[in-house]
Amino acid sequence: xxxxxxxxxxxxxxxxxxxxxxxxxxxxxxxxxxxxxxxxxxxxxxxxxxxxxxxxxxxxxxxxxxxxxxxxxxxxxxxxxxxxxxxxxxxxxxxxxxxxxxxxxxxxxxxxxxxxxxxxxxxxxxxxxxxxxxxxxxxxxxxxxxxxxxxxxxxxxxxxxxxxxxxxxxxxxxxxxxxxxxxxxxxxxxxxxxxxxxxxxxxxxxxxxxxxxxxxxxxxxxxxxxxxxxxxxxxxxxxxxxxxxxxxxxxxxxxxxxxxxxxxxxxxxxxxxxxxxxxxxxxxxxxxxxxxxxxxxxxxxxxxxxxxxxxxxxxxxxxxxxxxxxxxxxxxxxxxxxxxxxxxxxxxxxxxxxxxxxxxxxxxxxxxxxxxxxxxxxxxxxxxxxxxxxxxxxxxxxxxxxxxxxxxxxxxxxxxxxxxxxxxxxxxxxxxxxxxxxxxxxxxxxxxxxxxxxxxxxxxxxxxxxxxxxxxxxxxxxxxxxxxxxxxxxxxxxxxxxxxxx
Amino acid sequence: xxxxxxxxxxxxxxxxxxxxxxxxxxxxxxxxxxxxxxxxxxxxxxxxxxxxxxxxxxxxxxxxxxxxxxxxxxxxxxxxxxxxxxxxxxxxxxxxxxxxxxxxxxxxxxxxxxxxxxxxxxxxxxxxxxxxxxxxxxxxxxxxxxxxxxxxxxxxxxxxxxxxxxxxxxxxxxxxxxxxxxxxxxxxxxxxxxxxxxxxxxxxxxxxxxxxxxxxxxxxxxxxxxxxxxxxxxxxxxxxxxxxxxxxxxxxxxxxxxxxxxxxxxxxxxxxxxxxxxxxxxxxxxxxxxxxxxxxxxxxxxxxxxxxxxxxxxxxxxxxxxxxxxxxxxxxxxxxxxxxxxxxxxxxxxxxxxxxxxxxxxxxxxxxxxxxxxxxxxxxxxxxxxxxxxxxxxxxxxxxxxxxxxxxxxxxxxxxxxxxxxxxxxxxxxxxxxxxxxxxxxxxxxxxxxxxxxxxxxxxxxxxxxxxxxxxxxxxxxxxxx
Numbered sequence: 016x017x018x019x020x021x022x023x024x025x026x027x028x029x030x031x032x033x034x035x036x037x038x039x040x041x042x043x044x045x046x047x048x049x050x051x052x053x054x055x056x057x058x059x060x061x062x063x064x065x066x067x068x069x070x071x072x073x074x075x076x077x078x079x080x081x082x083x084x085x086x087x088x089x090x091x092x093x094x095x096x097x098x099x100x101x102x103x104x105x106x107x108x109x110x111x112x113x114x115x116x117x118x119x120x121x122x123x124x125x126x127x128x129x130x131x132x133x134x135x136x137x138x139x140x141x142x143x144x145x146x147x148x149x150x151x152x153x154x155x156x157x158x159x160x161x162x163x164x165x166x167x168x169x170x171x172x173x174x175x176x177x178x179x180x181x182x183x184x185x186x187x188x189x190x191x192x193x194x195x196x197x198x199x200x201x202x203x204x205x206x207x208x209x210x211x212x213x214x215x216x217x218x219x220x221x222x223x224x225x226x227x228x229x230x231x232x233x234x235x236x237x238x239x240x241x242x243x244x245x246x247x248x249x250x251x252x253x254x255x256x257x258x259x260x261x262x263x264x265x266x267x268x269x270x271x272x273x274x275x276x277x278x279x280x281x282x283x284x285x286x287x288x289x290x291x292x293x294x295x296x297x298x299x300x301x302x303x304x305x306x307x308x309x310x311x312x313x314x315x316x317x318x319x320x321x322x323x324x325x326x327x328x329x330x331x332x333x334x335x336x337x338x339x340x341x342x343x344x345x346x347x348x349x350x351x352x353x354x355x356x357x358x359x360x361x362x363x364x365x366x367x368x369x370x371x372x373x374x375x376x377x378x379x380x381x382x383x384x385x386x387x388x389x390x391x392x393x394x395x396x397x398x399x400x401x402x403x404x405x406x407x408x409x410x411x412x413x414x415x416x417x418x419x420x421x422x423x424x425x426x427x428x429x430x431x432x433x434x435x436x437x438x439x440x441x442x443x444x445x446x447x448x449x450x451x452x453x454x455x456x457x458x459x460x461x462x463x464x465x466x467x468x469x470x471x472x473x474x475x476x477x478x479x480x481x482x483x484x485x486x487x488x489x490x491x492x493x494x495x496x497x498x499x500x501x502x503x504x505x506x507x508x509x510x511x512x513x514x515x516x517x
Numbered sequence: 518x519x520x521x522x523x524x525x526x527x528x529x530x531x532x533x534x535x536x537x538x539x540x541x542x543x544x545x546x547x548x549x550x551x552x553x554x555x556x557x558x559x560x561x562x563x564x565x566x567x568x569x570x571x572x573x574x575x576x577x578x579x580x581x582x583x584x585x586x587x588x589x590x591x592x593x594x595x596x597x598x599x600x601x602x603x604x605x606x607x608x609x610x611x612x613x614x615x616x617x618x619x620x621x622x623x624x625x626x627x628x629x630x631x632x633x634x635x636x637x638x639x640x641x642x643x644x645x646x647x648x649x650x651x652x653x654x655x656x657x658x659x660x661x662x663x664x665x666x667x668x669x670x671x672x673x674x675x676x677x678x679x680x681x682x683x684x685x686x687x688x689x690x691x692x693x694x695x696x697x698x699x700x701x702x703x704x705x706x707x708x709x710x711x712x713x714x715x716x717x718x719x720x721x722x723x724x725x726x727x728x729x730x731x732x733x734x735x736x737x738x739x740x741x742x743x744x745x746x747x748x749x750x751x752x753x754x755x756x757x758x759x760x761x762x763x764x765x766x767x768x769x770x771x772x773x774x775x776x777x778x779x780x781x782x783x784x785x786x787x788x789x790x791x792x793x794x795x796x797x798x799x800x801x802x803x804x805x806x807x808x809x810x811x812x813x814x815x816x817x818x819x820x821x822x823x824x825x826x827x828x829x830x831x832x833x834x835x836x837x838x839x840x841x842x843x844x845x846x847x848x849x850x851x852x853x854x855x856x857x858x859x860x861x862x863x864x865x866x867x868x869x870x871x872x873x874x875x876x877x878x879x880x881x882x883x884x885x886x887x888x889x890x891x892x893x894x895x896x897x898x899x900x901x902x903x904x905x906x907x908x909x910x911x912x913x914x915x916x917x918x919x920x921x922x923x924x925x926x927x928x929x930x931x932x933x934x935x936x937x938x939x940x941x942x943x944x945x946x947x948x949x950x951x952x953x954x955x956x957x958x959x960x961x962x963x964x965x966x967x968x969x970x971x972x973x974x975x976x977x978x979x980x981x982x983x984x985x986x987x988x989x990x991x992x993x994x995x996x997x998x999x
Contacts, residue, residue, distance in 0.1 A: 040883065084985045086992060087837075087913075135883075157909070161900045168899045171939055172890075175947050184943065188936065195935050199928045202909070206916045206924075 021077050021093040024060045024103065025148045025162075028053060028110070028141035035138040043133050047118055050137035054107075054114040057144070061107030065503075068100050073506035075154060075224075083158075088209075088220030092155040097507025098288070098358045099151045101500060102281055105365040106151065108489065109277040110144050112482040113270035116373050129177060129268065136177055140270065143169040147278050150286060156205050157221040159286065160198065166282060167194045167250075170263070170275065177268040186259075186266035193259035194250055197283075201246025201290065204239040208294060211235055226294050227514060233297045240298025244291030244306065250283025252339045253306075254313035261332030269376025272328070276335045277369035281361045284342045288357075288511070292346065296515045299349060303433075306347035311437045313340030318447035327378070327385045330455060331371045334411065337444055338364045344441060345426040349515055351508060353429025358504045359497075360422035363410065363490065367419065370407045370486040374400045377479055378459070381472045387455060392464030396472045401460040403483040408452040410490045413445060417494035421501070526582035526589035526639065528574040529566055529597050530632050536562035537628040544621035552619040556612030556965060559624040563605035563631075567598060579997050585703050586645040588774075593639030595843060595994040596770040599850055600638070603763035604631040606854050609969040610755035610861045616664045617753045623663060626656035627759070634763055638770040643692045643702040646771065647685075650735070653767060654681050657760060661752040673751025680734060680744040688731020694724050695779075707779045718786060725780065725787045729794070732775070735768030736824045737761075738798040746805075749817035754864055757813060758857030761820040762850040769824075769846055772831060773839055777998045788832045795832060796926045799825030803933040812860055813870045815937065816853070819896060822934065823849055826927055830911045833918035839995035841910035844988055848895070848903030848980050855892035855973035858966065859885060866960045875944040880955035885962065886945050888974045895977050897938040898931050903980030910988070 031053030038046050068076055075094035083089045095103060117129040117136065129136045142165065149162025174187035212229030213219035220226070249256040260280070264272050292299045299306075317337030324330040342364070345357025377400055378393060379385050394401035410419035423445075430438040464472070475483075493500055524531075536559070544555050579590035587593075604627055611627070612618045633652030640646040658681060662674015696702050698720075699710035711721075733741040749757040776787055802822030809815035827849070830842035860870060862885060867874040879886030895902030908931065915924040949955065962970070980987055 036883075036887070082985075084988055086988065135879075160909070161905070164900045164905065168894060172942070172946060175943060184947070188939065191939060192932060192936060196932050199931060203912070203916065203921070203924060203928060206909075206913045207921075209913065210917050 019079050020060055020064055021095065021152045022079055022091070024057055024064070024107075025093070025145060025152060027057055027060075028145040028148070032138040032141040032145070035134050035141070038134055040132065040134055043119070046134040046137060047114075050114050050133075050141070053141060054111045057148075058107040058111040061103045064095060065100050065104040068095065068097075068503060070097070070502050070506055073097065073509070078154075088218070088222065089157045090155050090222065091158055092222060093152045094154050095152055096510060097503045097505060098511070099285070099507070100503060101358070101362045102151045102285060102365075103148060105281065105362050106144065106147050106278050108485065109273055109365065109369050112369060112373065112485055113140065113273050115478040115482040116273065116376060117268070117270040118476075118478050129270070131177065136173070139169040139172050140274065143173070143274060147274075147282055150282050154223050155221045156209070156223050156226065156290065159223075159290070160202055160205065163198055163282070163286060166279065167191065167198065170194075170267075170271070170279070173271045174263065174267045177271070178266040182262065183266045186262040190259045190263040193256065197246045197249030197256070199246075201243045201286075204243035204246065205290065207235075207239055223289070223294065231295060231297070233301070236295040236298030237301050240291060240295045240302055241305065243295065244287050244299070244302075247283050247287035247291060248343065250279060251287055251343060252280050252283070252313070252336045253343050254309050254316060254336070254340065257313060257317070257336045260336055261329055264332035264335065264372070265326065265328045269372060269380075272372040272376070273369040276332070276372060277365040280335065280339050281342075281365055284339065284346065284357070284361060287343075288346055292349070293511060293514050299515070303347055303349060306343060307434060307437055310340050310343035310347050311441055313337065314344060314441045314444045318444035318451070322447050322451045325387050327375050327387055327390070327455065327459065328372070330387070330451060331368065331375060334448065334451070335364070335368050337448065338368070338411070341423060341426055341441070341444075344430055344437070348429040348433040350429050350432055350517060351512060352425045352432065354508045354511055355501070355504055356422050356424065356426030356429060358508060359418070359493075359500060360426060362500065363418035363422040363493065366486050366489050367407050367410045370403055370483065370490075371411075373479070373482055373486070374404050374407070377475050382468050387458050389465060390459045390468075391462040392460070393472070394460040395464065397475050399480050399483060400475055403487055404460065405456055406487045406490065408456055410494075411452055412449045415494070416491070418490040419494070421493060421497045522580060522589060523582040523587075525574050526576070526587050529570045529601060530635050532566040532569060533563070533601070533628050533632050533635070536566065537625050540621060540625055540628070549619070552621065553612050555621045555624045556608050556618060559608040559628065560605045560965075563601050563608065567601050567605070570594075570598065570601075581641060581705070585705075586642045587636070587639050588641035588705075589639065590997040591990075592770070592774065592843075592994040592997040595990055596638035596766060596846075597635040599766055599847060600631055600634040600763045603759060603766075603850050603854060604628070606858070606969045606973065607755050607759040607763075609965040610758065610858055611753070612965045613865060613963045614753055614755060614861070615865070616667070617755070623660065626660050630656040630660070631763070634767040637767045641704045643696060643704070646704075646775075647689060647692060650685060650731070650771070653764065654685065657756070657764065660756045661748055661760070663753055663756070667751075669751035670753065671751075673748040676744055677748045677752075684731045684734035684741060687727055691724050691727030691731070694727070698724075704775065704778050708781055711779070712782050718783070721780070721783050722786050722790070725783065725790065728775065729790065732768055732772050733794070736765050736772065737821050738794050738824050738828065739801045739821065740797075742798070742802070742821045745821055746814045746817040749820075750811060750813045750870075754813065754857060754861045754870070757817075758854055758861070761816065761857070762853050765820065765824060766846040766850055769827060769831070769842060773842060773998065776831070777834065777839070784834055788834060791828055792832045792920060792923050795825045795828035796923055797825075798822065798828065799927060799930040803930045803937075806937050807933065809937075810872050811870050812872060812875070812941065815941070816856060816860070819934070819937075820853060822930060823853075823896070825930070826908060826911055829915040829920065829923055829927055832920060832923070833914040835914060835918055836992065836995050836999055837910070837917060838914035839998055840988065840991040841907070841914045843991035843994050844984075845907040845911055847987055847991070848907035848977075851973055851976040851980060852892050852895040852902070852904055855888060855970065855977055856896065858970050858973060859889045859892065862962055862966045862970070863960055872941060872944050875941065876948045877950045877953075877955040878945040878960065880949070881958050882960040882962070885960055885970075888970050889945055890942060891974055891977050893938040893942055895981065897935045899935075901981045902977050903984075906981055906984045
């Protein structure tokens with residue numbers, strides 16, 4: 016039997032969380048060490064999965080299947096395809112950089128990172144990571160829900176305990192309720208699929224590859240598509256259910272913001288794609304215009320709102336809504352280009368937004384403000400962070416040579432093919448994005464540092480630099496050599512197109 | 518007439534009775550400071566009963582025993598094991614209760630009540646059923662009012678007695694009508710008699726309603742729930758835990774058997790009635806839990822809501838439905854006992870059950886905080902804990918039976934649940950004590966608590982992850998009704 020790499024990836028963070036909880040509370044350094052080791056372990060395994068995925072064979076690979084509850088057709092069925100393999104890697108990277116950013120006591124910079132109860136922080140963060148990995152690799156609908164919920168509830172604790180004191184209680188509860196409502200609504204749809212598929216085929220199973228072949232009637236698909244798709248898409252930050260997301264970003268501590276925007280929102284888009292579109296393709300075609308409309312609004316509206324924010328974190332939060340709108344827009348085209356772009360955008364945006372939040376966190380930890388007008392001249396003290404932010408900004412604008420271009424260009428091509436008017440309107444967001452990113456870069460990093468901050472800003476640490484350069488490097492590499500990701504995603508997209516019958 | 522089957526069919530009850538007698542004989546000879554050991558004896562004895570019953574007392578094909586009074590099948594057996602487990606854990610929780618733990622009578626009453634529950638789950642005759650219900654209830658009335666010097670406790674006991682006596686009288690009236698119509702008290706002959714009797718629907722509706730009054734009181738569904746918050750708040754906390762778990766599960770065992778066996782020809786009548794009651798129960802329970810500031814009252818309302826969720830499985834009248842109810846009861850008993858266990862442990866040290874008493878608990882005692890987190894997330898229906906799987910099964914059964922509207926109400930309610938459960942966790946994890954010196958105020962756990970809570974915490978996680986064996990047993994129990 017081959018090494019069960021996927022289940023090790025999924026469960027190793029859980030094991031690490033258990034080990035962390037057994038460490039005495041006062042041994043903070045040991046807790047951090049264990050966390051870093053676990054993160055590196057998961058990152059290496061996800062890299063291995065990514066690079067040994069056989070692009071010529073395509074399909075689901077590293078498949079593991081263990082009967083879990085045979086009476087009801089529930090199995091622990093894991094596998095990755097061309098769409099999910101990059102997302103597994105993304106999770107590994109964000110987990111690794113998230114641990115570095117939250118290190119805390121490093122040298123003389125005692126104000127940054129997680130000081131209070133790092134043991135619990137990393138334990139909850141890893142439970143979350145475990146759920147995220149689980150959703151990306153689950154091929155069983157029941158297990159997908161199982162992991163989905165595991166990925167949601169630690170957010171509450173992470174935000175409420177370590178979050179920004181002003182809004183954390185409100186934001187954490189809002190986020191949890193939004194996501195929980197979405198997921199249980201989708202759950203009803205999933206259960207309906209289970210029974211109807213069983214009646215159609217005589218096999219009662221949660222196996223999604225079987226459910227794809229269940230032959231759901233058009234009326235059934237039309238009935239359940241919207242609840243299932245939007246149930247998940249809430250987590251993807253789709254308009255008009257995006258409201259929780261910027262509040263959550265702002266209230267969350269840095270590493271959690273990175274996870275939240277970098278990975279969790281992809282979870283929503285991915286599950287909406289995998290369950291909504293792939294299992295109910297007819298419903299997707301029928302309601303294509305609804306998704307396209309909502310996604311289009313999210314893209315433009317998010318960009319406008321981001322433009323007028325003065326709080327740096329709110330700005331990035333709304334830019335996430337806008338960029339995730341692009342993912343949804345790509346998905347809604349239901350054609351090759353759009354889906355390609357959406358899949359790559361999930362990865363690209365995950366890296367980019369993780370970088371943004373990491374740098375924002377570094378700035379806030381030192382200046383204790385996120386108000387853009389109160390900041391300035393940061394590039395003098397933290398040039399490294401400034402470069403990172405600029406690279407992130409270029410990705411965000413979709414500059415050629417960076418991963419953002421590889422992702423956004425196909426999306427707009429796909430949208431143009433599907434509905435040119437939407438493409439025209441959505442392209443407004445590119446201009447707006449350029450505007451607010453440039454402005455933010457100028458005001459925060461250049462110009463004169465306000466007197467209040469003079470002398471209080473300390474340089475960033477080595478660990479921060481490692482995290483920034485890892486993230487930047489990835490975006491540049493994918494921008495210059497799209498071939499390390501495109502052919503792989505291509506295989507996954509072909510599979511989706513086959514289900515859509517295009 | 519006293520065959521080996523009939524002996525085996527009441528083996529757990531017999532063993533518990535022996536245990537009770539031993540306890541009564543031995544306990545008076547102990548010195549005062551050793552009286553607490555009655556708890557070890559009770560818990561150990563119940564554990565032994567559990568093991569012996571599982572080893573030699575397992576049922577084969579369903580068979581009547583003791584002249585048709587008892588039905589020896591998996592449904593009854595499985596529930597018996599649950600009650601014994603619940604009673605054992607409760608005995609451990611009782612041990613260090615300041616006013617109850619030193620007194621042997623409490624343990625004997627607990628055992629008596631457990632015997633009643635075991636008989637409730639397996640009785641196949643109206644007379645036996647009524648006797649079993651009373652055997653269960655009367656010791657519980659006493660236990661609820663056990664702390665005579667405490668106003669709340671005596672009030673709780675008295676309230677519980679009044680409500681219990683009244684509803685059980687109403688139910689007895691229903692039983693007598695059934696007997697009058699059918700001419701038999703055996704559950705398994707009643708169905709046939711009622712079918713040939715050509716009874717009008719409205720009459721049966723009336724009879725069914727009378728039965729629901731009595732049983733609804735036991736499982737505390739709305740509108741027969743008024744006693745629950747006051748009794749839970751006033752009764753000794755371990756007893757409140759027992760009331761809300763084992764006693765409720767016993768009610769569900771009776772409901773499942775009674776309605777599915779006796780009224781298969783009137784399903785539309787009682788499923789509609791129960792479905793409406795389930796919807797109302799969930800909603801009222803959850804909404805009233807929202808504004809609570811006392812953890813015991815909150816748990817009382819939440820346990821009302823949980824009765825509503827479980828009821829979805831009953832109205833589905835399918836194998837999966839009943840299996841999901843049984844599974845729900847397992848998950849619920851383990852979870853809610855853990856929740857009450859934490860309340861007992863904290864209440865002992867802090868002396869209060871208000872939310873405020875839980876400030877900074879996660880710093881005062883990280884493990885206790887974690888167990889509470891697991892229990893509350895399980896109650897809220899989050900994985901990887903038992904409550905999630907149980908809820909999914911119940912909802913799946915509801916959708917299969919085309920009760921989508923009921924499932925949607927259930928789901929809306931579970932969202933409300935998430936809110937108030939997490940609200941408590943905020944006190945545990947976020948808020949701090951006045952002087953922020955939690956480390957100086959640890960919540961010490963005595964050994965019985967540590968053992969019981971460890972068992973329950975492992976159980977909550979096991980039920981939510983490795984659920985196949987539990988579900989198989991639940992299915993085996995459910996299969997006996999079809």
